[in-house]
Amino acid sequence: MTKVKDATIPTIPVQARLxxxxxxxxxxxxxxxxxxxxxxxxxYTFAFSFNDSGKSNLIWKGFTLKNWQNPCGAPEICTALGNxxxxxxxxxxxxxxxGTMIAFxxxxxxxxxxxxxxxxxxxxxxxxxxxxxxxxxxLFLVFQINPGFWPTVIAHVVFCVxxxxxxxxxRIASLDPRLEQAAMxxxxxxxxxxxxxxxxxxxxxxxxxxxxxxxxxxxxFIITNFNSGTLTTFPKFVYVSAxxxxxxxxxxxxxxxxxxxLAIVIAGQLISKKTKVTx
Amino acid sequence: xxxxxxxKALSKVKLPYLLLLPGFLFLFTFFILxxxxxxxxxxxxxxxxGDTGEYExxxxxxxxxxxxxxxxxxxxxxxxxxxxATLLALAIAYPLAYAIAFKAGRFKxxxxxxxxxxxxxxxxxxxxxxxxxxxxxxxxxPPLRTFGIIGESTTLTSTSFAVVIGMTYNFLPFMTxxxxxxxxxxxxxxxxxxxxxxxxxxxxxxxxxxxxxxxxxxAGTLLTFIPAAGDYVNAAIxxxxxxxxLGNVIESRxxxxxxxxxxxxxxxxxxxxxxxxxxxxxxxxxxxxxx
Numbered sequence: 001m002t003k004v005k006d007a008t009i010p011t012i013p014v015q016a017r018l019x020x021x022x023x024x025x026x027x028x029x030x031x032x033x034x035x036x037x038x039x040x041x042x043x044y045t046f047a048f049s050f051n052d053s054g055k056s057n058l059i060w061k062g063f064t065l066k067n068w069q070n071p072c073g074a075p076e077i078c079t080a081l082g083n084x085x086x087x088x089x090x091x092x093x094x095x096x097x098x099g100t101m102i103a104f105x106x107x108x109x110x111x112x113x114x115x116x117x118x119x120x121x122x123x124x125x126x127x128x129x130x131x132x133x134x135x136x137x138x139l140f141l142v143f144q145i146n147p148g149f150w151p152t153v154i155a156h157v158v159f160c161v162x163x164x165x166x167x168x169x170x171r172i173a174s175l176d177p178r179l180e181q182a183a184m185x186x187x188x189x190x191x192x193x194x195x196x197x198x199x200x201x202x203x204x205x206x207x208x209x210x211x212x213x214x215x216x217x218x219x220x221f222i223i224t225n226f227n228s229g230t231l232t233t234f235p236k237f238v239y240v241s242a243x244x245x246x247x248x249x250x251x252x253x254x255x256x257x258x259x260x261x262l263a264i265v266i267a268g269q270l271i272s273k274k275t276k277v278t279x
Numbered sequence: 280x281x282x283x284x285x286x287k288a289l290s291k292v293k294l295p296y297l298l299l300l301p302g303f304l305f306l307f308t309f310f311i312l313x314x315x316x317x318x319x320x321x322x323x324x325x326x327x328x329g330d331t332g333e334y335e336x337x338x339x340x341x342x343x344x345x346x347x348x349x350x351x352x353x354x355x356x357x358x359x360x361x362x363x364a365t366l367l368a369l370a371i372a373y374p375l376a377y378a379i380a381f382k383a384g385r386f387k388x389x390x391x392x393x394x395x396x397x398x399x400x401x402x403x404x405x406x407x408x409x410x411x412x413x414x415x416x417x418x419x420x421p422p423l424r425t426f427g428i429i430g431e432s433t434t435l436t437s438t439s440f441a442v443v444i445g446m447t448y449n450f451l452p453f454m455t456x457x458x459x460x461x462x463x464x465x466x467x468x469x470x471x472x473x474x475x476x477x478x479x480x481x482x483x484x485x486x487x488x489x490x491x492x493x494x495x496x497x498a499g500t501l502l503t504f505i506p507a508a509g510d511y512v513n514a515a516i517x518x519x520x521x522x523x524x525l526g527n528v529i530e531s532r533x534x535x536x537x538x539x540x541x542x543x544x545x546x547x548x549x550x551x552x553x554x555x556x557x558x559x560x561x562x563x564x565x566x567x568x569x570x
Contacts, residue, residue, distance in 0.1 A: 027374055027377060027378045027382055028378060028382060030374045030375070030378065031374065031375050031378035031379070031382075031390075034371055034372075034374070034375040034378075035375075035390075035393060037371070037448070038393070038394070038397050038448075038451065039393075039397060040408075040412065041397070041400075041404075041405040041406075041408035041409055041412065041448070042396070042397050042400050042405065042408075044408045044411070044412055045400055045404050045405065045408050048408075048411075058411060058414075058416060059416050098301055098302035098305055099302065101298040101299070101301065101302055102298065102299055102302040102303070104298055105294075105295040105296075105298035105299045106295075106299075108295070109293070109294070109295035111293060111295045111296065117299060117303070120303065120306060123310070124306070124310055125505075126501075126505055126553070126554065126557065127314075127505075127550060128505060128506065128508060128509020128510075128526075128549060128550065128553065129506060129509055129510075130509045130510075130511065130526045130529055130530070130546065130549075131314075131317075131509065131546045131547075131549060131550045132310075132313075134317065134529060134533060134542060134543070134546050135313035135314050135316065135317040135543075135546065136309060136313045137533070138313065138316055138317055138320050138539060138543065139309075139312060139313040139316045141539075142316060154309055155309075157305065157309075158305075158306065158309045158310050161302060161305070161306065165302075215398065215399065218401075219398070219401055219402055221402070221403055221512060222509075222510075222511070222512065222526075225530075226533070234401060235401055235402075235403045238401060238403040238404055238407065239403055239512070239515075239516075242403070242407050242410075242516055246404075246407060250404060251404065254400045254401050254404040255400065257399055257400065257401070258396065258397075258399045258400045260399075261396075261399035262392070262396055262399065265392050265395070265396075266392065269388060269392070
């Protein structure tokens with residue numbers, strides 16, 4: 001069949017062949033432009049991390065490595081970065097623990113109030129960030145708690161928990177129940193089954209959820225802006241300095257985070273591929 | 280005595296409730312309670328002769344009407360911008376997700392990672408990058424000027440257009456991933472079968488692929504629309520005073536004017552409007568499956 005097709009191609013005029021090729025590859029061309037659109041600002045950010053720009057990083061002034069050699073060169077930037085990482089780590093730990101427990105309860109058991117629980121998990125995701133942030137701030141104000149580090153952590157846990165639940169729940173739902181039955185058949189008790197069979201199988205889902213929680217927390221601006229008071233975080237630093245031009249060091253940190261996260265994701269994929277092969 | 284009874288009662292409670300307890304206690308304290316508190320704040324009025332930022336509880340529901348009338352432009356703009364950004368994102372993301380699901384072959388996983396990858400550069404940095412790319416000294420405006428596509432006085436930044444572009448860009452992965460997830464689940468044989476029954480490409484898409492991918496369309500549009508409607512960062516960085524959204528108003532009421540009741544009333548109106556729209560939309564789209 002394909003041979004016949006190939007044989008007919010030379011007799012078709014060039015224009016028709018071109019339009020045919022175009023029609024067949026239209027979706028690929030479209031996807032190419034889609035990815036270009038996605039990566040233009042990333043490439044721009046990366047390129048301008050090498051800009052010998054001085055204070056405001058608006059115009060290309062020449063190539064330099066000094067921003068990469070001294071990423072803390074801009075005032076406050078590494079304090080902000082440190083705060084973001086600390087908040088991200090603590091919020092990730094708490095939201096992963098709480099969310100995983102909820103995911104097991106909802107994903108594993110039929111109980112009264114299950115659909116209400118699902119709704120309670122869905123609601124924070126359906127609430128605009130600004131409402132979450134504003135409402136938490138007004139609660140803190142009522143109890144005369146000053147906005148700062150811990151209020152920000154609490155706020156981050158609130159919006160991360162739901163995403164953890166959804167991610168872990170999906171993984172639990174895709175488990176083959178026969179594996180656990182097999183463990184029980186081999187005289188493992190409930191706890192052993194959980195520790196040796198269920199938990200290792202769900203672990204990739206939990207890891208993915210933790211990674212998602214950290215990146216959501218690290219990148220959050222709106223909720224943080226409401227609850228952090230005078231504490232700076234990396235997104236806040238960028239927002240505040242955007243008015244007068246952000247220093248190139250911010251581009252360095254943004255690009256470094258990009259490559260670091262990419263490396264983690266690719267490593268994760270390689271590991272999961274490897275375990276699949278050994279299975 | 281009470282403790283003993285409590286521990287007895289606890290041991291009777293089933294495991295799922297114990298697993299739910301800490302998380303739900305947390306969500307109740309820091310999600311439900313704040314929302315209720317916000318509802319309460321929204322009906323307060325300034326204390327006569329008090330300082331700025333001092334309010335008393337008065338159950339003044341007219342706050343809502345005042346806030347709405349005063350800010351109806353920003354309110355409308357929030358929804359129009361969010362709808363535009365959602366439709367644009369759908370138009371960009373659907374073919375993208377389709378290409379990854381059906382045409383990518385062994386590059387599928389890499390392309391998926393590439394969809395999420397821009398996420399890892401801080402979204403504020405990317406928004407600022409758009410401001411500079413579309414700005415006077417960026418690489419878009421000067422060539423467009425030279426070829427006369429845009430006039431000398433036309434700018435791309437500080438416009439509603441830039442705000443919508445920024446939102447479309449920032450929420451694109453939220454649209455692409457659910458679309459991909461539902462497209463990937465489609466059995467390609469259903470499309471072949473449609474072709475065997477003499478449906479052309481367009482008919483196959485309209486009658487088979489699109490209906491089967493509806494759960495992804497619904498999830499993607501919701502995940503894009505909700506954050507877009509509440510966003511104020513894009514409007515603040517890429518917009519001008521005439522493209523302010525409801526989020527900008529809430530933010531400035533809270534921080535600059537210290538007008539908590541109005542901010543609370545606006546937040547509540549925004550949330551209610553989103554919930555109503557979302558419910559109507561889910562009814563219309565006919566999918567009960569959520570997220």
